[in-house]
Amino acid sequence: MQISLSLGVSGPKAREYDLIIIGGGPAGITAGIYAVRRNLETLIIEKTEMGGTVALISEIENYPGFRRISGKELAEKFHQHAKELGVEFTIEEVTQIIKTENEFKIKTWENEYKAKAVILATGSKHRKLGVPGEEEFIGKGVSYCATCDAPFFKDKIVAIVGGGNTAVKDAKYLSEICSKVYLIHRRDQFRADEIDVEELKKRTNVEFVLNSIVEEIKGDSKVKSILVKNKETGETNEIAIDGIFIDIGEIPNSDLAESLGVELDEKGFIKVNERMETNVPGVYAAGDVTGGLAQIVVAAAEGAIAAVSAYEYIRRPYWANKR
Amino acid sequence: MIELDPQTREYIKKEFSKLQNPVKIIFFGGDNCQYCHEIKEILNTVKSLAPEGKIIMEEHDFEKERELAESLGIDKYPATVLKAGTKKVYFYGIMSGYEFGSLVEDIIDLSTDEIQLDPETIKFAEKINRDVRLQVFVTPTCPYCPRAVRLAHKLAMVNPKIRADMVEAIEFPDLSNKYMVSGVPKTILTVDGEDVDSIVGAVPEPHFLEWLKKNIRD
Numbered sequence: 229m230q231i232s233l234s235l236g237v238s239g240p241k242a243r244e245y246d247l248i249i250i251g252g253g254p255a256g257i258t259a260g261i262y263a264v265r266r267n268l269e270t271l272i273i274e275k276t277e278m279g280g281t282v283a284l285i286s287e288i289e290n291y292p293g294f295r296r297i298s299g300k301e302l303a304e305k306f307h308q309h310a311k312e313l314g315v316e317f318t319i320e321e322v323t324q325i326i327k328t329e330n331e332f333k334i335k336t337w338e339n340e341y342k343a344k345a346v347i348l349a350t351g352s353k354h355r356k357l358g359v360p361g362e363e364e365f366i367g368k369g370v371s372y373c374a375t376c377d378a379p380f381f382k383d384k385i386v387a388i389v390g391g392g393n394t395a396v397k398d399a400k401y402l403s404e405i406c407s408k409v410y411l412i413h414r415r416d417q418f419r420a421d422e423i424d425v426e427e428l429k430k431r432t433n434v435e436f437v438l439n440s441i442v443e444e445i446k447g448d449s450k451v452k453s454i455l456v457k458n459k460e461t462g463e464t465n466e467i468a469i470d471g472i473f474i475d476i477g478e479i480p481n482s483d484l485a486e487s488l489g490v491e492l493d494e495k496g497f498i499k500v501n502e503r504m505e506t507n508v509p510g511v512y513a514a515g516d517v518t519g520g521l522a523q524i525v526v527a528a529a530e531g532a533i534a535a536v537s538a539y540e541y542i543r544r545p546y547w548a549n550k551r
Numbered sequence: 552m553i554e555l556d557p558q559t560r561e562y563i564k565k566e567f568s569k570l571q572n573p574v575k576i577i578f579f580g581g582d583n584c585q586y587c588h589e590i591k592e593i594l595n596t597v598k599s600l601a602p603e604g605k606i607i608m609e610e611h612d613f614e615k616e617r618e619l620a621e622s623l624g625i626d627k628y629p630a631t632v633l634k635a636g637t638k639k640v641y642f643y644g645i646m647s648g649y650e651f652g653s654l655v656e657d658i659i660d661l662s663t664d665e666i667q668l669d670p671e672t673i674k675f676a677e678k679i680n681r682d683v684r685l686q687v688f689v690t691p692t693c694p695y696c697p698r699a700v701r702l703a704h705k706l707a708m709v710n711p712k713i714r715a716d717m718v719e720a721i722e723f724p725d726l727s728n729k730y731m732v733s734g735v736p737k738t739i740l741t742v743d744g745e746d747v748d749s750i751v752g753a754v755p756e757p758h759f760l761e762w763l764k765k766n767i768r769d
Binding site: 233300312319376 | 553554555558559593647648649651667669690692693694695696697698720721727731732733734735737751752753755756757
């Protein structure tokens, strides 16, 4: 048996940078790689773990160059690549960004940094179901992280709610650990990649509960069952389960952006143009926080564009002046 | 077998060049132990990356050396204590996956005596005069967990009245059942021997401080 070891990150060397990137997911890390290759002193501030939500994906099969790789491993490769090129990292939570005349002050719980430009790659957080019992049973059978909590449900019965890639991937992962997996989806079609849905259909311990919504999570000291309503027949059934994993999409982490005066769309995603510029000069955004297709490769591409735009803003090269 | 790539080794070596005071790693294993071999391998690897004399390793048998274990406050195994002077932090179970980072960072903090916490948190932690225990349940695949472990461990470094344990939930199923752990990180707060509250998730330091203040009164 091989035991993998992951390291956190040490503190940053300075307090003043050319570019500060908030968020260490694929968008932030790619932006960091592009920025240091253009000689920008760059710091990435991540609040949890390098790789962002990528680290939570059990298996990735659509990132070019890797036929199949775990999210954790890909996140580590991203981090390593950026670190070797000279991107600095710190694990801190940003509490406030203040724009002054020529720069930005970025405050965390512990420190205050300065930068000439900022890239917001703050990603997204799990959307909640908003049904009775959900809040009450968080950590008692309600989970939003299959890679974290799956071991507690070995040989048990679980439900997964959602129809996107994360839900289907998590269902595959959990079907290898749990005795029975219900995949509950409000439609009869999936947004997830068909190749994964087809594979999931072959698993004998996975039951699809389609056109259905979870109305309530019930239990005593922990989750015991869920009430599931079929939208077509109107019928409600109680399904006995030990745990429920909620994968119904993400909501953007755009509070910091909003407090900085960055314009958001009606769903709370940061509005950007094709250069990843926001309405605030010197502030760029990339990745899931800008909406659109929430995929690693898309986030990485946006991170590259944002970094080049930030470089042009900071250094004013001849081609940017022509624009 | 543990996996530690050459870049990470170099990185730890560089970080460990900052070590000042020696840190003692005291490990307790035994016969009935799934990961004792791997834990020892991790600890010895970490020791080998530190300058001579900066990490001192001791290995003990929990069953055969009960008295010593008790004197260190160890009540089960596998257990690892990191100790520098009067400061101690505990790991129950394997510190693999994301928790390896907690181990390395704890060693640096203990040795350099530099604990990064908000001054308000330090002020509150220093004043605590009741016996406080924080048990942080984790799984090695949980990226959020080290944040909770490190916060608890840093508090324990501020005041020896606070004791903080990382507990690898899967290796201690009875304890996990007792505290109904089915989501991690989950932190159990015990004050003067009484379990008073629990919190799920890696909560930011100011929220954690509020939670402690609410539950620990003079």
